[in-house]
Amino acid sequence: MTLWDDRILEIIREEDSGTATELADHDYIRVSRSQISRRLKKLAEHGLLRSLGNGVYVITDAGTEYLEGDLDADELPESSEDHSSSTA
Incomplete structure (x- = not known):
């Protein structure tokens, strides 16, 4: 999890x-669109977001629990690239 992941989740929760x-384009995010796109996919792989198609994502119950402090990032399922890639 990165600082940007938390911000991405917060914005998606607020905006549905x-x-x-x-x-x-959001003032709260200071990274490129391509980096955001990678993080969206990674958050979806871990069950914090759900893809609706066409690049649109919504927050899941697990994502909400994570933001509320009821779910630890260490409890999330790991993807095969976790801890071994600079984009993870």
Whole structure:
């Protein structure tokens, strides 16, 4: 999990959904659209977001629990690239 992951989740929760383009235009996010897109996919892999298609994501119950402090990131399922890639 990165600082940007928390911000991405917070914005999507507040706005009910989000895309990489919308998030890149947000004043609260200071990374590129391509980096946001990678983080959206990673958060979905871990069950914190759900893809609706066409690049639109919504927060899941697990994502809400994470933001509220009821779910530890260490409890999330790991993808095969976790801890071994600079994009994870």
